[in-house]
Amino acid sequence: MEGYRLFLVLLVSALLLGFLSVLFALIWVFHYREGLSWDGGSAEFNWHPVLIITGFVFIQGIAIIVYRLPWTWKCSKLLIKFIHAGLNTIAMILAIVSLVAVFDFHNAKNIPNMYSLHSWIGLAAVIFYTLQLVLGFAVFLLPFAPVSLRASLMPIHIYSGLLIFATVIATALMGFTEKLIFALKNPAYSTSPPEAIFVNTLGLLILIFGALILWMATRPHWKRPPEQNSKIQQPSGGTPEGTEEESTMTDCSNTDKSDVEFNSEAAARKRNLKLDEVGQRSTM
Numbered sequence: 052m053e054g055y056r057l058f059l060v061l062l063v064s065a066l067l068l069g070f071l072s073v074l075f076a077l078i079w080v081f082h083y084r085e086g087l088s089w090d091g092g093s094a095e096f097n098w099h100p101v102l103i104i105t106g107f108v109f110i111q112g113i114a115i116i117v118y119r120l121p122w123t124w125k126c127s128k129l130l131i132k133f134i135h136a137g138l139n140t141i142a143m144i145l146a147i148v149s150l151v152a153v154f155d156f157h158n159a160k161n162i163p164n165m166y167s168l169h170s171w172i173g174l175a176a177v178i179f180y181t182l183q184l185v186l187g188f189a190v191f192l193l194p195f196a197p198v199s200l201r202a203s204l205m206p207i208h209i210y211s212g213l214l215i216f217a218t219v220i221a222t223a224l225m226g227f228t229e230k231l232i233f234a235l236k237n238p239a240y241s242t243s244p245p246e247a248i249f250v251n252t253l254g255l256l257i258l259i260f261g262a263l264i265l266w267m268a269t270r271p272h273w274k275r276p277p278e279q280n281s282k283i284q285q286p287s288g289g290t291p292e293g294t295e296e297e298s299t300m301t302d303c304s305n306t307d308k309s310d311v312e313f314n315s316e317a318a319a320r321k322r323n324l325k326l327d328e329v330g331q332r333s334t335m
Contacts, residue, residue: 068260069109075253091159098152106145112264114138169225220261
């Protein structure tokens with residue numbers, strides 16, 4: 052892997068920033084706000100930033116780069132697909148629960164819903180993220196979609212995933228500002244009280260975390276290499292000849308064995324071709 056040390060530095064930095072972001076969110080709601088509960092009060096609203104940062108930011112970011120982890124390249128790609136889909140599913144569930152907490156709090160306090168730009172973009176991000184996950188399951192995880200469809204949709208899937216992630220980061224930053232403006236009255240947000248500085252720092256942590264994830268996810272030399280243990284399907288197999296089909300039975304322990312078998316078979320074919328050529332020449 053080219054630039055392996057740099058990748059490790061960025062990965063460790065992103066993980067550290069992600070953990071710090073979740074920790075800062077918990078400190079914010081427990082130290083500066085009313086904590087967490089589910090009673091229709093302000094403490095119920097506090098689930099919103101905690102779950103968004105934990106699921107929609109941190110877990111989604113890890114799900115994006117799971118394919119880029121070099122120590123998983125010897126594992127079955129199908130296994131990594133399940134991990135990718137599982138992490139995104141957890142992130143989606145946490146995001147939906149966070150929305151329920153907001154609407155429940157607003158309804159209990161007779162606060163209007165969906166009037167700010169933060170709420171518009173945030174709800175749109177959750178909806179498109181859910182659609183992205185459902186289509187990803189149907190096209191890339193289940194074995195029914197033709198290979199040509201997967202190949203044509205893959206660039207769109209990658210682009211829309213990165214776009215949604217960047218949108219979530221921007222929406223979270225808008226939400227921090229909106230919450231501080233509404234919550235800080237005496238002292239006001241404009242006077243930079245300790246809570247404002249703390250939450251602004253949280254926003255910087257999330258922004259840098261998102262930047263590192265996007266950088267790692269868009270470097271072509273850190274992309275997972277093609278599967279080496281794939282099999283060529285005959286036309287009767289339902290896919291075009293020469294198409295790589297991933298084995299559903301391969302795991303991290305037997306991938307090395309399949310690589311050795313693949314290489315030995317290729318070497319045997321080369322030797323047979325050479326013997327055939329020698330035999331043809333001798334008969335001429």
